[in-house]
Amino acid sequence: MKKKMLKVCGMTDGDNIRKVEEAGADLIGLIFYPGSPRYVKTKPGYLPGNAKRVGVFVDADYDAVLETAASYSLDYVQLHGHESPDYCRALIRKGLLPDMIIKAFRIGSLSDFPEAGSYEDLCGMYLFDTKSSLPGGSGKGFDWSLLDSYHGPVPFLLGGGLGIDCADKLDCLANPFLCGYDVNSRFELAPGLKNVKLLKEFIEKLSLL
Numbered sequence: 001m002k003k004k005m006l007k008v009c010g011m012t013d014g015d016n017i018r019k020v021e022e023a024g025a026d027l028i029g030l031i032f033y034p035g036s037p038r039y040v041k042t043k044p045g046y047l048p049g050n051a052k053r054v055g056v057f058v059d060a061d062y063d064a065v066l067e068t069a070a071s072y073s074l075d076y077v078q079l080h081g082h083e084s085p086d087y088c089r090a091l092i093r094k095g096l097l098p099d100m101i102i103k104a105f106r107i108g109s110l111s112d113f114p115e116a117g118s119y120e121d122l123c124g125m126y127l128f129d130t131k132s133s134l135p136g137g138s139g140k141g142f143d144w145s146l147l148d149s150y151h152g153p154v155p156f157l158l159g160g161g162l163g164i165d166c167a168d169k170l171d172c173l174a175n176p177f178l179c180g181y182d183v184n185s186r187f188e189l190a191p192g193l194k195n196v197k198l199l200k201e202f203i204e205k206l207s208l209l
Helices: 014-023 062-071 085-093 144-149 164-170 196-206
Strands: 005-008 027-031 052-057 076-079 101-107 125-130 156-158 178-183 188-190
Touching (some): 005 196, 052 062, 062 085, 085 101, 125 178, 164 196, 178 196
Parallel strands (some): 005 027, 005 178, 027 052, 052 076, 076 101, 101 125, 125 156, 156 178
16 A cells, blocks of 8 residues: 655744654645745745645735745645636646646535546645635544545545544545645644644554654
């Protein structure tokens, strides 16, 4: 079985980023949405060298996304707003590779999954998060049985209130397009600062290393 990735999102502190990377995170998420309590106002003193860098944007200006991607040497751009397929095409025309794009969808019912073919040639991954009034970081989960209706072909990360208490259930999910997990608020000591000990325990429970 292919190892699932772990994305730790909403990080702001350089020393904390280093420790989370050393703990085994595969992707580190930096939020560039000013409305988030985890907004990256200034560049952290350390940026991951082994874990992949993911920049999170919400309905941002194209040029701002591209400038930030270049400035932070991002490996992925996560679109967590209402970005359309045309928005993704515009980023690609401006030089972003489709495999660098992660499109997030807020899931509350079957109708919230992406329409077949609408984004599949424009994204390397999807992120299925919990539907809420917030763009992300709500700390709440959604009904994972809805995932049975998703048949690919784009691999997806699962987010939405994932915590140490649901590790055993996560390990039982069998959708072949599930490529990893996205964690954030339930592993925090404070907004933007993660509990490294708890993350290590989570990783061990999931046998992610």
